[in-house]
Amino acid sequence: MIKTPHDLQTYRKDLKGALRNQFLGKTLDTFATAYPTSRANAFAGIDFDTLACEIAKGKDESIPKLESLLEEFTAHAREAGAVVHFARTAFEANSIIASIAGENGVKKIVKGKSMTAEETFLNAHLEREGYEVTETDLGEWIIQLRGEGPSHMVLPAIHLSRKDVADLFTKVTGEPRDPDDINGMVKVARRELRRKFIEADMGISGANFAIASSGTIGLVTNEGNGRLVTTMPRVHVALVGVDKLVPNLRSALRILTALPRNATGQVISTYVTWITGATECKTADNGRKQMHIVFLDNGRLALSKDPLFSQALRCIRCGACANVCPIYKLVGGHNYGHVYIGAIGLVMTYFYHGRENARAIVKNCLNCQSCRKVCPAGIDLPGLIKEVHGTILKVEGKKPIRNVLLQKVLPNRRLFHSLLRQARIAQKPVADGGFIRHLPMLFSGNHGFRRLPAIARVPLRDMWDRINPRVDNPKYRVALFGGCLVDFVYPEQAAALLRIARKRAVQFEYPLGQTCCGLPAQMMGEKQTARAVAVQNLSALDPADFDYIVTLCASCGSHLKENYSRLLKGEGALAVKVAQLEAKVIDFSSFATRVLGVAPEEFQRAGQKVAYHAPCHLCRGMGVSREPRELLDTAGLQYVRSGDEEVCCGFGGSFSIDFPEISAELLRRKLDNAEATGAGVLVTDCPGCVLQLRGGMERRGGRMQVKHIAEVVAEQRKS
Amino acid sequence: MEQPQSLVLMKQRAEAVQTVVSEVRNMREAFDYCVELAKKEGLQSIAAPGLGKNASALGTICKKNGLNFLTKNLREHIGRIGTGFTVANWGIAETATLVIDSGSEDLRIATMLGEIHVAALPRSRIVADAAALEEELTRMMKTTPSYLSFISGASRTADIERVLTIGVHGPQQLHMLIMEEELL
Numbered sequence: 001m002i003k004t005p006h007d008l009q010t011y012r013k014d015l016k017g018a019l020r021n022q023f024l025g026k027t028l029d030t031f032a033t034a035y036p037t038s039r040a041n042a043f044a045g046i047d048f049d050t051l052a053c054e055i056a057k058g059k060d061e062s063i064p065k066l067e068s069l070l071e072e073f074t075a076h077a078r079e080a081g082a083v084v085h086f087a088r089t090a091f092e093a094n095s096i097i098a099s100i101a102g103e104n105g106v107k108k109i110v111k112g113k114s115m116t117a118e119e120t121f122l123n124a125h126l127e128r129e130g131y132e133v134t135e136t137d138l139g140e141w142i143i144q145l146r147g148e149g150p151s152h153m154v155l156p157a158i159h160l161s162r163k164d165v166a167d168l169f170t171k172v173t174g175e176p177r178d179p180d181d182i183n184g185m186v187k188v189a190r191r192e193l194r195r196k197f198i199e200a201d202m203g204i205s206g207a208n209f210a211i212a213s214s215g216t217i218g219l220v221t222n223e224g225n226g227r228l229v230t231t232m233p234r235v236h237v238a239l240v241g242v243d244k245l246v247p248n249l250r251s252a253l254r255i256l257t258a259l260p261r262n263a264t265g266q267v268i269s270t271y272v273t274w275i276t277g278a279t280e281c282k283t284a285d286n287g288r289k290q291m292h293i294v295f296l297d298n299g300r301l302a303l304s305k306d307p308l309f310s311q312a313l314r315c316i317r318c319g320a321c322a323n324v325c326p327i328y329k330l331v332g333g334h335n336y337g338h339v340y341i342g343a344i345g346l347v348m349t350y351f352y353h354g355r356e357n358a359r360a361i362v363k364n365c366l367n368c369q370s371c372r373k374v375c376p377a378g379i380d381l382p383g384l385i386k387e388v389h390g391t392i393l394k395v396e397g398k399k400p401i402r403n404v405l406l407q408k409v410l411p412n413r414r415l416f417h418s419l420l421r422q423a424r425i426a427q428k429p430v431a432d433g434g435f436i437r438h439l440p441m442l443f444s445g446n447h448g449f450r451r452l453p454a455i456a457r458v459p460l461r462d463m464w465d466r467i468n469p470r471v472d473n474p475k476y477r478v479a480l481f482g483g484c485l486v487d488f489v490y491p492e493q494a495a496a497l498l499r500i501a502r503k504r505a506v507q508f509e510y511p512l513g514q515t516c517c518g519l520p521a522q523m524m525g526e527k528q529t530a531r532a533v534a535v536q537n538l539s540a541l542d543p544a545d546f547d548y549i550v551t552l553c554a555s556c557g558s559h560l561k562e563n564y565s566r567l568l569k570g571e572g573a574l575a576v577k578v579a580q581l582e583a584k585v586i587d588f589s590s591f592a593t594r595v596l597g598v599a600p601e602e603f604q605r606a607g608q609k610v611a612y613h614a615p616c617h618l619c620r621g622m623g624v625s626r627e628p629r630e631l632l633d634t635a636g637l638q639y640v641r642s643g644d645e646e647v648c649c650g651f652g653g654s655f656s657i658d659f660p661e662i663s664a665e666l667l668r669r670k671l672d673n674a675e676a677t678g679a680g681v682l683v684t685d686c687p688g689c690v691l692q693l694r695g696g697m698e699r700r701g702g703r704m705q706v707k708h709i710a711e712v713v714a715e716q717r718k719s
Numbered sequence: 720m721e722q723p724q725s726l727v728l729m730k731q732r733a734e735a736v737q738t739v740v741s742e743v744r745n746m747r748e749a750f751d752y753c754v755e756l757a758k759k760e761g762l763q764s765i766a767a768p769g770l771g772k773n774a775s776a777l778g779t780i781c782k783k784n785g786l787n788f789l790t791k792n793l794r795e796h797i798g799r800i801g802t803g804f805t806v807a808n809w810g811i812a813e814t815a816t817l818v819i820d821s822g823s824e825d826l827r828i829a830t831m832l833g834e835i836h837v838a839a840l841p842r843s844r845i846v847a848d849a850a851a852l853e854e855e856l857t858r859m860m861k862t863t864p865s866y867l868s869f870i871s872g873a874s875r876t877a878d879i880e881r882v883l884t885i886g887v888h889g890p891q892q893l894h895m896l897i898m899e900e901e902l903l
Contacts, residue, residue, distance in 0.1 A: 080863035139878035224889030268814035277864035
């Protein structure tokens with residue numbers, strides 16, 4: 001049975017256990033390394049982003065009219081001899097299927113792979129009613145025999161080694177099995193399950209598509225068990241979530257273009273089967289199969305009516321959000337979801353399997369945007385995860401102390417900043433131990449995997465006038481959005497920016513009314529607080545006053561550019577201001593290369609070798625990946641590519657406080673990759689990443705320096 | 720005619736999913752291929768439901784070569800089906816897919832429970848991608864009841880340690896015979 005921890009402590013214990021599982025770590029790592037290449041090959045010649053947009057658009061057109069699509073489907077399917085049922089809940093679906101079995105004198109049931117049947121715990125229900133149920137997808141059969149749930153939506157037994165399977169098959173067949181003879185083990189399944197197909201009275205399948213215009217269901221499988229489940233027994237029941245309804249074949253084919261490519265890197269799965277109505281079956285009474293289609297609501301129609309969460313129903317169950325998730329890669333699906341796993345699983349668990357099961361796992365997101373980038377239906381997965389997280393905090397009314405304090409302190413800039421200043425004097429927790437440790441996330445004592453930086457002696461705002469000369473007749477005016485880390489911890493990064501721009505007739509400003517961008521609040525599920533500081537920053541930085549708004553922090557930049565419009569949606573003139581702000585926000589590297597137009601002549605040649613870490617919020621959040629590498633080259637540095645350069649460093653703001661073990665492991669891998677390049681400096685363009693990487697490098701006593709790209713570029717300037 | 724280009728793509732994509740592609744002139748050559756293959760693999764029978772008037776020709780060749788020839792009630796022969804032989808309705812080059820109208824139960828059993836599946840595909844029936852067949856497929860789906868199969872390669876799994884293994888439930892080999900002539 002599936003047991004998902006209901007509290008963070010138990011969850012962390014499970015995670016630690018998973019991190020110690022060497023087989024899991026190795027196998028998921030190999031998968032994560034192989035997947036991007038096979039996926040890219042499968043998509044050769046296809047523009048993924050365009051396809052994802054089309055799928056999202058198609059789904060968004062269908063989702064509001066699922067009920068009418070269901071009617072249309074039902075009419076056509078009935079005409080073709082199928083019986084269509086509608087189940088409001090999981091229990092209803094299971095009961096309907098059990099009574100179909102009962103009415104038809106069924107004893108033995110074979111099943112094709114269906115996540116929807118996993119969702120309703122159909123097997124357990126049917127077994128309680130006395131039916132013999134056999135999963136026929138090899139991976140599903142293996143986990144059924146072990147009494148486990150799937151650990152991946154497409155590869156349900158990926159957490160098991162060949163030895164685990166050999167031991168299991170030895171037990172099942174009573175003959176010893178050689179773990180290295182995988183082909184032999186597959187043949188065991190072929191032999192054992194073929195008998196089951198022949199004996200079964202009823203076959204249960206899921207469906208990847210339900211085509212309304214013809215009443216057709218579509219099944220995508222590789223093994224061929226889907227065809228056998230729907231051919232051999234005299235009764236066929238398809239359990240289908242209403243979200244699988246599509247208007248026509250064209251929509252289904254569009255999804256089929258993406259599904260296998262994104263799931264397993266195949267251009268198509270081996271068998272795609274389209275069934276309309278009661279087809280020929282010679283063992284059935286009238287020579288035609290008893291064909292039943294059970295549509296499952298289980299909360300989907302409620303979701304379909306929500307302006308935000310309806311997008312979750314776009315999911316085509318490819319499992320790619322797990323494939324690319326740096327956390328999934330470390331801990332596997334049994335620790336990253338309930339029934340549905342991966343990023344979509346964190347969201348679906350709340351709606352299909354309840355708050356208790358979602359409570360702990362929903363916190364386990366770095367907001368690194370990898371899943372969002374790979375989603376073939378363009379679902380804003382990290383955004384939805386945060387929404388669920390925030391909702392759970394709100395309804396449970398048991399907020400962690402740091403949320404309560406943040407809610408009180410962050411909207412009051414003066415208070416917030418004076419606390420940061422006091423923290424400098426004390427350099428230890430003040431007021432409340434929990435507060436200072438968590439709020440700026442800089443003072444945590446029990447996170448020994450990295451050293452934490454001290455608060456700067458003079459914050460940027462106090463030195464600004466001194467380091468930022470006034471310019472006569474400037475060509476353009478630029479506001480710097482500092483963010484907490486640049487302002488109070490790393491003001492030298494801002495100073496580097498000013499040095500690079502010197503003598504270019506650019507007037508910089510640092511509006512003092514600016515405060516924290518609000519992303520930490522959003523990450524902690526505090527949307528109201530995030531909104532409050534967004535308004536403050538918008539008042540401090542009126543986009544009409546500046547030509548550009550530069551950030552040295554990718555997290556602040558992507559938050560300003562993307563989330564402000566959501567936080568202030570529908571708020572009249574403010575919403576317009578946000579749109580104007582978005583148009584002017586630019587990251588440092590893009591600003592240096594495209595606006596300042598820095599040129600090789602300004603820099604010394606033959607600079608040292610540098611490695612680069614691409615911040616999540618820059619390469620995915622802001623979509624900037626060429627400019628920083630170009631800038632390193634222009635500045636005369638020798639950039640060497642390192643492994644997993646675009647994988648998260650494990651900081652994730654407050655994430656590293658809730659899940660220090662995961663943060664530490666991601667950091668370890670990141671630093672190993674960087675050191676393997678042999679470069680002397682690890683460069684990145686986000687002060688949050690600098691904090692994590694530099695802290696980790698110091699803790700391990702590594703020889704590499706960690707620097708913000710503005711610093712290394714400034715150092716390369718000819719004096 | 721975009722045939723040559725589609726044909727090249729078809730062959731290339733088929734290779735990637737371990738489908739064995741051969742070119743034959745006509746049904747007669749397809750039958751010979753099928754029988755030779757069965758003999759080479761040591762199989763005892765060929766199941767070919769739905770061949771219509773071509774059936775007797777294949778039946779004769781089978782008899783000459785000592786192979787059982789099965790055309791109906793295949794449920795009774797499960798476990799004794801060597802090669803399943805079918806004629807595909809369409810071929811999709813982009814994904815090396817055979818589109819086979821599988822309304823007949825016997826045809827489904829022949830293509831799923833044989834050790835080898837051999838499908839003849841008239842060259843003129845190859846299209847570039849699935850979208851090109853949208854209207855045709857919709858029409859087939861609306862001629863109910865309907866069971867339509869896309870088959871792209873032999874049955875496969877990667878469920879044990881992601882090691883690609885061929886032949887889980889369905890045929891262990893898929894042979895695509897691209898035929899110069901139309902069906903008679």
